[in-house]
């Protein structure tokens with residue numbers, strides 16, 4: 087556990103008392119960026135604690151590290167790379183430069199223009215199928231950062247979707263591609279093969295299957311018209327047989343989980359159009375400027391990061407729940423799992439020394455659905471799980487206003503219930519008021535009591551439009567950055583995914599019944615044997 091002796095009140099505080107004693111607390115603990123509001127008033131942090139946290143951020147040189155990122159310095163030390171996803175949503179006049187000091191704005195704009203021409207072509211039918219008809223369906227084949235961001239954003243921006251239908255295939259499980267292709271007409275389907283490295287086995291396997299599907303039904307000569315690609319490895323794209331004019335590049339300074347703003351966003355652009363895609367970039371840029379320029383005291387990503395770190399490192403809460411009360415953000419928790427856990431799930435610091443604590447487990451589902459599933463544990467379980475509520479004041483369905491009112495009421499009710507709780511005495515009084523006997527009320531009341539004092543954060547915005555989505559995602563990206571500095575780790579590598587990949591390639595022949603499993607442990611050998619038996623027994 088982190089040394090908390092520098093904090094004035096490492097001892098737990100009572101949230102109810104903090105709110106009761108300070109009628110101005112909401113004003114002091116909520117911050118805006120335009121019409122996006124971050125409310126931290128239901129976290130058990132006093133003004134004194136917050137001041138100590140901000141001082142701690144200064145001690146950890148958050149500002150210098152942030153400036154180094156924006157300046158394109160190689161802050162991803164283990165891979166010696168710059169971290170410049172902010173340049174993807176910048177303007178040329180922002181003057182972003184890579185680690186070698188070369189301006190990147192023109193190149194970024196060049197790829198955006200090429201994507202725009204292609205996306206417009208697909209949307210209008212100028213980029214057509216092999217028989218000259220427009221595409222009705224687009225399938226993005228990618229995984230991790232080459233899937234989660236575009237899939238999350240396509241759903242989030244459904245009200246703006248006026249292009250062809252979009253589908254996402256990520257899993258190497260044959261079910262995923264088989265179930266997707268089953269619904270599609272090869273003659274009207276375009277595939278985007280999205281992979282930063284163009285070596286990821288799941289993506290290359292799915293791409294090969296899609297290629298065979300097109301060649302098998304339309305002939306080998308149709309393949310070119312039905313494929314395009316997004317990658318940093320354009321030589322490998324060419325080797326796959328996709329021509330240069332249909333390959334959209336990006337750069338090694340864009341991490342996979344930070345790539346939705348790059349050409350990896352091509353499916354989003356095809357779905358909602360270049361203007362809406364640019365609006366999403368502009369929203370993210372607004373958050374970037376705020377993160378770069380606002381004082382720490384009013385800086386949304388800094389405050390969100392500080393409180394997240396406080397919950398994890400000082401309070402020791404192992405998980406946090408992200409609950410969007412916005413059905414179209416249903417994929418946001420999965421997206422944030424990669425963003426946060428692949429970034430901050432580390433066990434050594436930037437010098438390679440062990441750390442005692444790093445990022446929490448991130449999980450979630452949309453509200454109100456979660457209320458009827460796992461909220462029981464959030465309210466009455468023995469672990470404290472800080473909850474992040476994300477909700478819009480308005481919906482895209484003004485004729486269904488009653489739904490939005492109910493949604494918002496439920497969202498506010500949950501954060502209030504987590505904070506307030508209900509004492510045994512209160513529960514008993516309610517039961518007596520409802521006509522239960524003294525004996526019954528005393529027996530039942532403990533089951534109906536809630537501890538309360540459970541922290542939550544609310545992010546409220548006006549409406550989930552492209553700019554708001556951009557601001558929201560950039561807020562979380564920078565929050566992960568802030569927490570990484572506080573943990574002292576590198577958020578931009580992901581060596582932890584390698585071992586499983588290496589072992590999987592060793593296991594492929596063994597699963598297929600070839601080779602010697604003698605070097606494997608007894609459990610793995612037992613499972614291999616059981617697979618063999620199940621495959622050979624009728």
Ligand SMILES: O=P(O)(O)OC[C@H]1O[C@](O)(CO)[C@@H](O)[C@@H]1O
Pocket residue numbers: 229230231232280281282283284285286289342343428580583
């Ligand atoms: O875009 P690629 O190179 O196929 O990688 C997909 C994903 O795989 C990972 O490298 C993890 O295995 C992620 O970081 C990345 O987003």
